Amino acid sequence: MKAAIYQGPGAVEIHDVPDATLSRPTDAVVRVVRACVCGSDLWGYRGVLPNKPSGSRLGHEFIGVVEEVGAEVREVKVGDLVVAPFQWCDNTCETCRDGIQTSCPNTGTFGAAGADGGQGEAVRVPFADGTCVVVPGGMAACDEATLASLLALTDVAATGLHGAVLSGVERGDEVVVIGDGAVGLNAVLGASAVLGAERVVLVSTHDDRAALGREFGATDIVPARGDEGVEAVAALLGRKPKHVVEAVGNPDAWDMAIAMLRPGGTVGSVGVPHVRPELPLFPVLRGNLTVRAGLAPARHYLPDLLQRVLAGGYDPGRVFDLTLPFGEVAEAYRAMDERRSIKTMLAF
Amino acid sequence: MKAAIYQGPGAVEIHDVPDATLSRPTDAVVRVVRACVCGSDLWGYRGVLPNKPSGSRLGHEFIGVVEEVGAEVREVKVGDLVVAPFQWCDNTCETCRDGIQTSCPNTGTFGAAGADGGQGEAVRVPFADGTCVVVPGGMAACDEATLASLLALTDVAATGLHGAVLSGVERGDEVVVIGDGAVGLNAVLGASAVLGAERVVLVSTHDDRAALGREFGATDIVPARGDEGVEAVAALLGRKPKHVVEAVGNPDAWDMAIAMLRPGGTVGSVGVPHVRPELPLFPVLRGNLTVRAGLAPARHYLPDLLQRVLAGGYDPGRVFDLTLPFGEVAEAYRAMDERRSIKTMLAF
Structure with missing residues (x-):
């Protein structure tokens, strides 16, 4: 064969x-x-x-x-x-x-x-x-x-959904998805169609992917990364979010996710952290954050x-x-x- | 003054x-x-x-x-x-x-x-x-x-209890507490007296602290650290635990906590990670672990x-x-x- x-x-x-x-x-x-x-x-x-x-x-x-x-x-x-x-x-x-x-x-x-x-x-x-x-x-x-x-x-469908599940988002909640690849898009779909999230914010800087994200249930697109993206999300929602999905795995996405969360919030990560396989702990400790990561x-x-x-x-x-x-x-x-x-x- | x-x-x-x-x-x-x-x-x-x-x-x-x-x-x-x-x-x-x-x-x-x-x-x-x-x-x-x-x-009473809360232990559950300082002992007390854990295992290598741990509700003492402690806990419980409190903050305690958890388990950490302020992510990802840390x-x-x-x-x-x-x-x-x-x- x-x-x-x-x-x-x-x-x-x-x-x-x-x-x-x-x-x-x-x-x-x-x-x-x-x-x-x-x-x-x-x-x-x-x-x-x-x-x-x-x-x-x-x-x-x-x-x-x-x-x-x-x-x-x-x-x-x-x-x-x-x-x-x-x-x-x-x-x-x-x-x-x-x-x-x-x-x-x-x-x-x-x-x-x-x-x-x-x-x-x-x-x-x-x-x-x-x-x-x-x-x-x-x-x-x-x-x-x-x-x-x-x-x-x-x-990807299971992995995206798993990221949403790990983030703790439930019916009626708000969730932010960082990453507009196939997994991030499926996190949007999973949060929306499977878990019943009411507001799904997709961080995406690619118009075509953002468009599919909207069809998958994203209610808002934030086309900004880093501190700018963190501020844009908080401004959009009126407050920092409680649930964030990290669907990239690189340090920028992780840092954005941690900075974006409100105290007591949860990040669900399904990105593979090849570039920086360590998580700085002090921001987690200071913010009483929950970090969940997993192979779906x-x-x-x-x-x-x-x-x-x-x-x-x-x-x-x-x-x-x-x-x-x-x-x-x-x-x-x-x-x-x-x-x-x-x-x-x-x-x- | x-x-x-x-x-x-x-x-x-x-x-x-x-x-x-x-x-x-x-x-x-x-x-x-x-x-x-x-x-x-x-x-x-x-x-x-x-x-x-x-x-x-x-x-x-x-x-x-x-x-x-x-x-x-x-x-x-x-x-x-x-x-x-x-x-x-x-x-x-x-x-x-x-x-x-x-x-x-x-x-x-x-x-x-x-x-x-x-x-x-x-x-x-x-x-x-x-x-x-x-x-x-x-x-x-x-x-x-x-x-x-x-x-x-x-x-310390609030911080110990917070560690137990972060670990996800609830009434009737099993939990392992790593650390026999004042915070670890209060994690035992919080898990037992406040949260109603049924089985509380204290990892302790000091007899006097272990004795107070027992009075605070520890049902078992494991006087071993590292891999030996991980194996002893699993042997004692018949399976790796789902809930672990990390009440030390040093790399040995963190590594022990992560290695000790069953897939899908949760570590609640209230130790201050001065010595190694980063958490290796691959074991978390592989094990679908939940990591929660916080100032109480x-x-x-x-x-x-x-x-x-x-x-x-x-x-x-x-x-x-x-x-x-x-x-x-x-x-x-x-x-x-x-x-x-x-x-x-x-x-x-």
């Missing part, structure tokens, strides 16, 4: 690799239907994470059709269309039952060393019954837009979000503004790296 | 200073009855905070009798015995109404530049109506133990805690294991610095 392989900074190629096969009785093999490139894939692509070895598999987001199941797989059937979160899990241990499937003792990430990546023709899915969520009706029930939204559930337990959110997608009116897949055939995966990386695309889908 | 004055590392002396006087119509002047030395006073005493100028006033914990009130003071009367939190506040602004009085725009800390310190014969109390809580019955209603417990409310809004807790002290059975003042006359304030610092005393009270 063919799979995207990391060659080094800026270089992704499709190579022949061994076919995905069952290795344990709880595995399934899934033939990929749609996959995509994640903002976090760009860290490796840009060489910011120099620990990614040349020759690595790529991609942790995919949906597909089950091709083969192991002897102990009970729920997932051959022919099912399934959505897999970016990390697999057993979904039976106490940590999974707590809804933190990303910390399951049996977890791992697709595309990491030893695992098949989503950016390939097929994937061995460990703990298939725990990991996969079956789409009722299968491929026949899905148009292109539905496939896109199902694909979004594997990571997408599996926890998947059943509900899947129902929302199929019911209509919840369309996280709209963040895909470019679709390319899998053969053009290199161009997909370039388009996202050069910010020509918010998020690029790969069709197989 | 006389007040304790910081002379430089290791040196505290009593000097004559200008009498405390009303400076604004919302002020009161309070004649100090009992004061004490705080663990955080030792940071300056040891020269760890080299920004404390020689000649500074000292002390932020005191109770006393009102001697004079400004024209706009309505609630507090001359002759009242009052408890003041370690920071004053107006207690009327929206931040105070939110219960975060330590972030009041009108706040300040007793003993800081420009303010009278608690370790002196009298104190000008700004925003007296907002700051002071009147003790019903006054001095006549208080024996020595009651005075000690009222004094504890000004900081003692004023928020004071009315309830005052009632508990007067009702009996809640005795945070038991952390005072040494009482000295104010004239021996230098010995009070030495006793705490050399860990001969958990917390030392000064009688006037």
Whole structure:
């Protein structure tokens, strides 16, 4: 089979690799239907994470059709269309039952060393019954837009929602989202459509992303960063906000989030803090702030979000503004790296 | 009047200073009855905070009798015995109404530049109506133990309780407290007596402090630090805990707290992180942890805690294991610095 392989900074190629096969009785093999490139894939692509070895598999987001199941797989059937979160899990241990499937003792990430990546023709899915969520009706029930939204559930829709959940925003509340990438936009959508926030302020300096943000439920756009953005948000709301989502991960976004919060406020962070992996504590202590950060337990959110997608009116897949055939995966990386695309889908 | 004055590392002396006087119509002047030395006073005493100028006033914990009130003071009367939190506040602004009085725009800390310190014969109390809580019955209603417990409310009792509150522990829960100083012990007492935790594990390597911890409600003592302590706690509870109070502030305590938590758990920190004022973010992100830190809004807790002290059975003042006359304030610092005393009270 063919799979995207990391060659080094800026270089992704499709190579022949061994076919995905069952290795344990709880595995399934899934033939990929749609996959995509994640903002976090760009860290490796840009060489910011120099620990990614040349020759690595790529991609942790995919949906597909089950091709083969192991002897102990009970729920997932051959022919099912399934959505897999970016990390697999057993979904039976106490940590999974707590809804933190990303910390399951049996977890791992697709595309990491030893695992098949989503950016390939097929994937061995460990703990298939725990990991996969079956789409009722299968491929026949899905148009292109539905496939896109199902694909979004594997990571960005769940991650954006998770940021909003971590921020503590609830029905009727105000929340500010810092970051207008696919995750930030999905934080807006999650806060608005899923959690029922009444006022959702998106910090965005890109008109096209802000426009999608408005369609996703942003009631206000603040096109300013840093101190200027902090002041603009407080002026807009009449007071510093209580709930902020940090959906970037870089120091500017973190500093903005902390400075923006009112005393006693909460930041929910789902950005990956590669650039400055430490948080200054004194501002947190002085402000009695709550800091919550986490890899999104997408599996926890998947059943509900899947129902929302199929019911209509919840369309996280709209963040895909470019679709390319899998053969053009290199161009997909370039388009996202050069910010020509918010998020690029790969069709197989 | 006389007040304790910081002379430089290791040196505290009593000097004559200008009498405390009303400076604004919302002020009161309070004649100090009992004061004490705080663990955080030792940071300056040891020269760890080299920004404390020689000649500074000292002390932020005191109770006393009102001697004079400004024209706009309505609630507090001359002759009242009052408890003041370690920071004053107006207690009327929206931040105070939110219960975060330590972030009041009108706040300040007793003993800081420009303010009278608690370790002196009298104190000008700004925003007296907002700051002071009147003790019903006054001095006549208080024996020595009651005075000690009222004094504890000004900081350590509220700070310990705040740590427990920040950790998210509720009635019937398990919680682990890291730190057996006066604040950690009061976190045990707060978790147990105020919040109703069912199981309170105190990490303590000092037998005398552990003994008081047990009397304050600790159900278990873990006399081990670092990885050994982390493993001992998990073995004791059968699982990593969901709620941890960090009541030290140094890197070892922070690292232990973060390593100890189960995925999705919460650390409530009230230690002051002078030694390493940054928190590594990746463990927080990986574990979906909640980090809450804060200067305790003692004023928020004071009315309830005052009632508990007067009702009996809640005795945070038991952390005072040494009482000295104010004239021996230098010995009070030495006793705490050399860990001969958990917390030392000064009688006037």
